[in-house]
Amino acid sequence: NAGVMQNPRHLVRRRGQEARLRCSPMKGHSHVYWYRQLPEEGLKFMVYLQKENIIDESGMPKERFSAEFPKEGPSILRIQQVVRGDSAAYFCASSPSGDYGYTFGSGTRLTVV
Amino acid sequence: KQEVTQIPAALSVPEGENLVLNCSFTDSAIYNLQWFRQDPGKGLTSLLLIQSSQREQTSGRLNASLDKSSGRSTLYIAASQPGDSATYLCAVTRRATNKLIFGTGTLLAVQP
Numbered sequence: 001n002a003g004v005m006q007n008p009r010h011l012v013r014r015r016g017q018e019a020r021l022r023c024s025p026m027k028g029h030s031h032v033y034w035y036r037q038l039p040e041e042g043l044k045f046m047v048y049l050q051k052e053n054i055i056d057e058s059g060m061p062k063e064r065f066s067a068e069f070p071k072e073g074p075s076i077l078r079i080q081q082v083v084r085g086d087s088a089a090y091f092c093a094s095s096p097s098g099d100y101g102y103t104f105g106s107g108t109r110l111t112v113v
Numbered sequence: 114k115q116e117v118t119q120i121p122a123a124l125s126v127p128e129g130e131n132l133v134l135n136c137s138f139t140d141s142a143i144y145n146l147q148w149f150r151q152d153p154g155k156g157l158t159s160l161l162l163i164q165s166s167q168r169e170q171t172s173g174r175l176n177a178s179l180d181k182s183s184g185r186s187t188l189y190i191a192a193s194q195p196g197d198s199a200t201y202l203c204a205v206t207r208r209a210t211n212k213l214i215f216g217t218g219t220l221l222a223v224q225p
């Protein structure tokens with residue numbers, strides 16, 4: 001079991017470009033969560049998805065950010081028209097159900113220049 | 114609104130010491146509590162998960178306890194080693210939301 005796979009590990013984007021972050025959950029896990037860790041800050045919840053459904057997006061900025069978890073393929077966190085303030089580490093986690101522990105991926109470190 | 118606080122924020126100990134990290138949360142209606150470690154520039158590694166019906170969990174030199182009524186959890190590390198140096202995070206979930214609320218973290222340095 002390869003664990004939660006995130007790619008790319010590092011991503012550099014110029015202001016105004018789009019960033020796409022991918023997350024493949026552990027085998028058998030149908031719940032996916034995205035968290036963001038800003039420099040010198042703690043981890044903050046962004047969005048919770050199950051296959052083809054967004055369950056809770058209360059932590060997502062209202063503009064420019066979107067997430068999906070299609071029937072086939074990885075979950076995608078998409079940031080349009082990136083700004084410097086989007087520079088952070090983005091972590092994906094998965095769980096087999098909502099009432100069991102989470103496994104985190106290694107994260108994608110986004111740098112906006 | 115759930116708030117999770119960890120004390121101390123930073124801790125430096127000599128190798129071999131036993132130590133305790135503290136985590137407190139304001140809303141006792143939690144479902145699970147999970148302890149993680151994060152190495153610099155890396156992801157999170159799950160250490161221990163305590164489900165709501167449990168009071169403690171043990172793994173090797175680590176022991177975590179949970180007291181929901183007082184809103185506290187402790188992580189006990191026995192015979193600390195330099196390899197234990199990392200940031201330790203506790204996080205709680207509520208059944209209705211499934212999302213983790215993270216604490217502020219404790220930065221641990223174990224000196225050889």
